[in-house]
Ligand code: AP5
């Protein structure tokens with residue numbers, strides 16, 4: 001099973017690239033952010049709980065997110081591979097994820113980390129915010145807070161995969177196709 005963790009700050013291009021990788025490699029794409037937004041738009045209990053936790057650009061709780069992941073893994077046991085986009089985002093999530101995958105006889109194959117400077121991600125998010133309807137894209141304070149949360153709580157997750165020898169940095173600046181080419185090169189080098 002090809003389990004790819006697609007990593008990077010808010011607005012790095014994870015969702016954009018995951019769509020393309022999904023098609024090329026015939027694997028699935030799970031964005032925890034998208035699952036949560038879908039739950040919120042349907043007004044489910046989980047969505048309401050997440051909305052309270054995420055106020056101002058904060059993370060949802062590990063418990064809530066791990067529940068989503070556990071259910072997803074259970075329901076897609078026979079998939080050829082999955083791109084995990086926006087997960088794991090904290091050390092406890094990374095540790096729990098490793099255990100969950102090990103129980104299924106699999107593990108993370110590689111972490112591909114899109115490296116994009118802060119100014120570029122802010123511009124990308126503000127541009128998207130004009131049309132996305134995403135509440136967390138509208139306000140510069142919320143956007144800056146998302147980046148700060150990434151630096152304080154999420155960036156350490158890269159070290160976790162570095163220790164396991166699974167970390168690959170990928171330059172996330174350029175055209176969408178250029179970046180896609182770099183990601184494919186890193187994946188093809190695994191085979
Ligand atoms: P999530 O949905 O994961 O948002 P994010 O990490 O903030 O990232 P984005 O989706 O904003 O950006 P992206 O990297 O996917 O970039 P995209 O391809 O869209 O999470 C949202 C929230 O949910 C979190 O803040 C948190 O509260 C909660 N959450 C989610 N997962 C969680 C977890 N595991 N634990 C706890 N809480 C969790 O690109 C951005 C824009 O740039 C687009 O408009 C795109 O068209 C454009 N673009 C992309 N590539 C390029 C390029 N090369 N050149 C120019 N423009 C480009």
Ligand code: MG
Pocket residue numbers: 014015016031033
């Ligand atoms: Mg995204």
